[in-house]
Amino acid sequence: xxxxxxxxxxxxxxxxxxxxxxxxxxxxxxxxxxxxxxxxxxxxxxxxxxxxxxxxxxxxxxxxxxxxxxxxxxxxxxxxxxxxxxxxxxxxxxxxxxxxxxxxxxxxxxxxxxxxxxxxxxxxxxxxxxxxxxxxxxxxxxxxxxxxxxxxxxxxxxxxxxxxxxxxxxxxxxxxxxxxxxxxxxxxxxxxxxxxxxxxxxxxxxxxxxxxxxxxxxxxxxxxxxxxxxxxxxxxxxxxxxxxxxxxxxxxxxxxxxxxxxxxxxxxxxxxxxxxxxxxxxxxxxxxxxxxxxxxxxxxxxxxxxxxxxxxxxxxxxxxxxxxxxxxxxxxxxxxxxxxxxxxxxxxxxxxxxxxx
Numbered sequence: 001x002x003x004x005x006x007x008x009x010x011x012x013x014x015x016x017x018x019x020x021x022x023x024x025x026x027x028x029x030x031x032x033x034x035x036x037x038x039x040x041x042x043x044x045x046x047x048x049x050x051x052x053x054x055x056x057x058x059x060x061x062x063x064x065x066x067x068x069x070x071x072x073x074x075x076x077x078x079x080x081x082x083x084x085x086x087x088x089x090x091x092x093x094x095x096x097x098x099x100x101x102x103x104x105x106x107x108x109x110x111x112x113x114x115x116x117x118x119x120x121x122x123x124x125x126x127x128x129x130x131x132x133x134x135x136x137x138x139x140x141x142x143x144x145x146x147x148x149x150x151x152x153x154x155x156x157x158x159x160x161x162x163x164x165x166x167x168x169x170x171x172x173x174x175x176x177x178x179x180x181x182x183x184x185x186x187x188x189x190x191x192x193x194x195x196x197x198x199x200x201x202x203x204x205x206x207x208x209x210x211x212x213x214x215x216x217x218x219x220x221x222x223x224x225x226x227x228x229x230x231x232x233x234x235x236x237x238x239x240x241x242x243x244x245x246x247x248x249x250x251x252x253x254x255x256x257x258x259x260x261x262x263x264x265x266x267x268x269x270x271x272x273x274x275x276x277x278x279x280x281x282x283x284x285x286x287x288x289x290x291x292x293x294x295x296x297x298x299x300x301x302x303x304x305x306x307x308x309x310x311x312x313x314x315x316x317x318x319x320x321x322x323x324x325x326x327x328x329x330x331x332x333x334x335x336x337x338x339x340x341x342x343x344x345x346x347x348x349x350x351x352x353x354x355x356x357x
Contacts, residue, residue, distance in 0.1 A: 010062035014050040019080040027076040045214040079231040093221045094124035096228040105135040105173035107165035107180035114217035135173040144172040162194035163201040167241040204236040
């Protein structure tokens with residue numbers, strides 16, 4: 001009898017943007033010993049696709065193999081891994097915006113055209129992006145954006161101009177995220193990309209040149225996705241919106257507030273528990289006050305005589321016995337914060353990448 005062949009093949013794509021290549025290569029080496037699986041890597045404009053192929057006797061077994069490998073890469077790469085399957089970065093970013101009921105607006109036609117190109121390939125696009133109708137194609141909004149740039153940015157200061165435009169786009173287009181870029185098509189060495197959200201602006205430097213537009217578009221989508229997920233925005237500098245900031249003195253990046261709500265609920269419960277303990281020990285403890293039920297008799301004291309019920313005077317002990325009373329306790333915690341800096345990004349690393357050789 002001939003042995004069964006593993007003729008069922010399954011592929012799964014892990015989609016990432018600007019991942020840590022050292023972590024990616026290390027994970028690939030660790031998974032190289034796995035039988036019946038193979039890996040291929042494709043990269044362009046900062047986006048890196050990891051194609052996992054598995055072979056097994058049955059479809060379920062092949063699917064399980066690919067998912068196990070995908071999970072290992074996602075754990076190693078963290079927020080850089082944004083999704084699985086055929087969906088684009090615009091598709092997944094739009095999904096995050098829809099879930100949080102948020103929208104995005106561009107400050108200028110050049111940036112708007114880049115985002116429109118990405119969102120036009122997914123049906124989710126019109127739900128989160130206005131394609132300029134209420135932002136860079138509206139003359140009234142454009143006038144307000146120009147006024148904000150004149151007020152908050154120094155002439156010739158590209159980072160401040162990008163920041164002011166992004167913040168103004170979010171404000172005057174009534175969007176949750178504002179996006180702007182400065183330097184595209186000007187011959188400048190770098191492009192400054194700014195994303196404004198909730199009073200802060202996140203700015204990234206991208207090397208100008210061929211293919212820079214695609215990198216700017218994907219970088220903007222990735223920054224918005226991370227902010228919508230309350231994830232750290234790597235390789236970008238954070239500043240207070242509409243402030244006279246120094247490019248070389250960014251703010252420390254705030255930690256993700258993913259667990260802020262559960263922690264707040266826990267704190268309220270702890271306070272309630274402390275109050276309950278205090279009330280119990282001060283009203284119902286041994287030797288307590290005049291709470292319901294009265295104090296319990298203890299050694300060395302004399303109880304009230306039964307004659308009290310017949311109107312006779314109650315006997316009173318000649319001496320008092322001291323009784324200690326416990327008190328309640330509580331606790332508190334302090335938040336923490338982290339910091340990071342950024343480095344200029346290159347847009348020239350396109351094509352197929354082979355890190356497993």
